Amino acid sequence: MERVEELADQILSQFAGLGYEINRDEVIKRLKLLLYEFKVPESEAVRTVRNWIIKEYGIPREKVVEAPLVKIKDITKPGQWVSLKAKVVQIWDSTSPSVSQVGLIGDETGIIKFVIWAKSGKGEVEEGKCYLFKNVVTDSFQGRMQINVGRTSEIVEIDEDIQLPPREIEVIGALVAIQQNSGLIQRCEQCHRVMTKGICPIHGKVKGYDDLRVKGVLDDGENVYEIILNEGNIKDLTGIDLEKAKQIASERLDRNAVLSELKRILLGRYFKVAGVRGGRYLLVRRVEKILGVKADEVDKLLEVLA
Amino acid sequence: MNGFRRREVARRAFAYEINRSTYRFPREDEKSPAYVLTPLGVRVNRVFIVGALLDKEEIKPDSGIWRIRVSDPTSAIYGYVSRFQPDALESLMEIDVPELVAIVGKVRTFEVGARIFVSLRPEYVSPVESGVRDYWVYETAKHTIERIKAMERKEDEDVKLAWQIYNPNLDEYRAIVKQALLTLKGTIAEGEEEEEEIQGFEEEFEFEEEEWDLSDILKE
Numbered sequence: 001m002e003r004v005e006e007l008a009d010q011i012l013s014q015f016a017g018l019g020y021e022i023n024r025d026e027v028i029k030r031l032k033l034l035l036y037e038f039k040v041p042e043s044e045a046v047r048t049v050r051n052w053i054i055k056e057y058g059i060p061r062e063k064v065v066e067a068p069l070v071k072i073k074d075i076t077k078p079g080q081w082v083s084l085k086a087k088v089v090q091i092w093d094s095t096s097p098s099v100s101q102v103g104l105i106g107d108e109t110g111i112i113k114f115v116i117w118a119k120s121g122k123g124e125v126e127e128g129k130c131y132l133f134k135n136v137v138t139d140s141f142q143g144r145m146q147i148n149v150g151r152t153s154e155i156v157e158i159d160e161d162i163q164l165p166p167r168e169i170e171v172i173g174a175l176v177a178i179q180q181n182s183g184l185i186q187r188c189e190q191c192h193r194v195m196t197k198g199i200c201p202i203h204g205k206v207k208g209y210d211d212l213r214v215k216g217v218l219d220d221g222e223n224v225y226e227i228i229l230n231e232g233n234i235k236d237l238t239g240i241d242l243e244k245a246k247q248i249a250s251e252r253l254d255r256n257a258v259l260s261e262l263k264r265i266l267l268g269r270y271f272k273v274a275g276v277r278g279g280r281y282l283l284v285r286r287v288e289k290i291l292g293v294k295a296d297e298v299d300k301l302l303e304v305l306a
Numbered sequence: 307m308n309g310f311r312r313r314e315v316a317r318r319a320f321a322y323e324i325n326r327s328t329y330r331f332p333r334e335d336e337k338s339p340a341y342v343l344t345p346l347g348v349r350v351n352r353v354f355i356v357g358a359l360l361d362k363e364e365i366k367p368d369s370g371i372w373r374i375r376v377s378d379p380t381s382a383i384y385g386y387v388s389r390f391q392p393d394a395l396e397s398l399m400e401i402d403v404p405e406l407v408a409i410v411g412k413v414r415t416f417e418v419g420a421r422i423f424v425s426l427r428p429e430y431v432s433p434v435e436s437g438v439r440d441y442w443v444y445e446t447a448k449h450t451i452e453r454i455k456a457m458e459r460k461e462d463e464d465v466k467l468a469w470q471i472y473n474p475n476l477d478e479y480r481a482i483v484k485q486a487l488l489t490l491k492g493t494i495a496e497g498e499e500e501e502e503e504i505q506g507f508e509e510e511f512e513f514e515e516e517e518w519d520l521s522d523i524l525k526e
Contacts, residue, residue, distance in 0.1 A: 174354050177313075177410070219315060221449055224312070224314075224315055267408070267430060268410070268438065270438060270445075290437070292436075293444040297444060301448060302488075305483060305487075
């Protein structure tokens with residue numbers, strides 16, 4: 001009997017916080033029926049009673065649905081309502097107008113893909129900032145978990161610095177591919193998305209600004225990692241910064257000349273990349289070029305053969 | 307994985323091992339990659355090779371199909387580049403042989419009579435510095451040693467298949483790896499016997515391309 005009252009008080013306190021006064025006896029009666037009569041599990045009983053209250057008192061759904069706060073590593077099943085605090089690690093180019101933003105968020109336990117649907121009408125997030133993602137739905141896409149931000153979700157910026165997984169990995173691999181949308185690119189001034197031929201996938205024909213990046217594939221013979229090198233990385237590796245890139249483009253009257261030049265310098269070379277693994281992405285923290293092999297490393301292999 | 311195809315890893319193998327890969331896995335469907343099994347029991351489709359581009363020649367004037375010969379410290383391998391590989395063709399046209407190059411490409415097999423030959427279909431050909439070649443030789447040696455160890459364990463399905471089909475002499479492969487590693491030390495590798503065998507292989511490989519339909523190797 002005590003347990004039922006406890007559960008009832010939990011439910012009541014939740015609604016009291018929202019300014020609703022619920023009939024306690026009614027709640028207890030319903031809980032008892034579900035638990036003792038119908039032998040429903042506790043969580044189901046609570047959920048049913050909460051749903052009944054919401055309907056009965058006409059409470060707007062988004063006001064009450066408070067999904068539990070979880071860590072990213074605990075997201076293993078699709079179709080769960082959760083809330084999480086996370087840092088935006090990377091924003092990708094949205095390939096579909098129905099997607100407002102897509103990218104990766106992370107907390108100390110892991111990294112996961114997020115999708116903010118355009119029709120959710122939620123504000124946009126910024127790379128490097130931390131947010132509370134409230135009432136988002138877990139989903140599975142192409143065999144991987146992700147979270148979807150929909151109409152009833154909420155994104156609140158928080159004043160916390162969330163640490164990403166400490167386990168940084170180091171990969172030495174060859175850069176075996178550079179994607180076409182690399183080099184001297186244009187981003188939309190409003191949403192920072194990469195524009196194609198002066199057109200932003202969301203805002204259409206708008207003013208853009210120049211940026212330099214390389215989207216490529218690092219391959220160590222066992223795994224492939226998609227990496228994104230930003231202007232700083234590119235400058236360190238090739239000596240080409242944004243200014244130099246613009247100069248190359250104007251000299252050759254072709255923006256693509258920058259991509260050709262970067263391909264010429266980078267493709268087929270080995271790099272050591274340190275970063276955090278998120279799905280098939282390796283989030284680059286440091287990158288350096290491998291210039292050769294040390295004699296003692298060769299000796300070690302020869303010993304194995306001896 | 308839910309019908310989602312991951313990018314194929316580029317395997318590291320010396321030309322010596324690739325050239326001796328004659329077993330083709332049946333394709334699961336039209337779009338699945340065509341794998342060959344190497345004598346050391348690894349399924350290969352895409353490879354990454356760094357070596358000396360020794361020859362490039364158009365197989366017939368104005369055919370737009372170029373035959374290249376690339377050699378690593380163990381052996382030479384042939385490749386074909388055509389307009390179906392625009393990136394590779396573009397960079398190939400700018401290269402004067404001999405030149406050190408890195409190649410990402412797919413391994414293709416074709417039959418001539420009863421024999422099966424292996425060739426490369428490059429996705430790109432990129433001139434590189436000697437440090438890249440050095441690291442590649444080191445890395446490829448490391449991967450090959452791992453494969454030799456796996457062959458000794460005889461656990462993996464593909465490894466068992468490789469024993470069944472090729473019954474390789476592992477010492478021969480150890481010698482090849484050693485020879486390759488020694489080139490890094492600037493030491494002259496001993497292995498005249500090996501040299502002869504490679505020579506013989508190349509001679510047999512000289513042929514007239516017109517006799518066969520190359521479309522298989524060249525198209526996706």
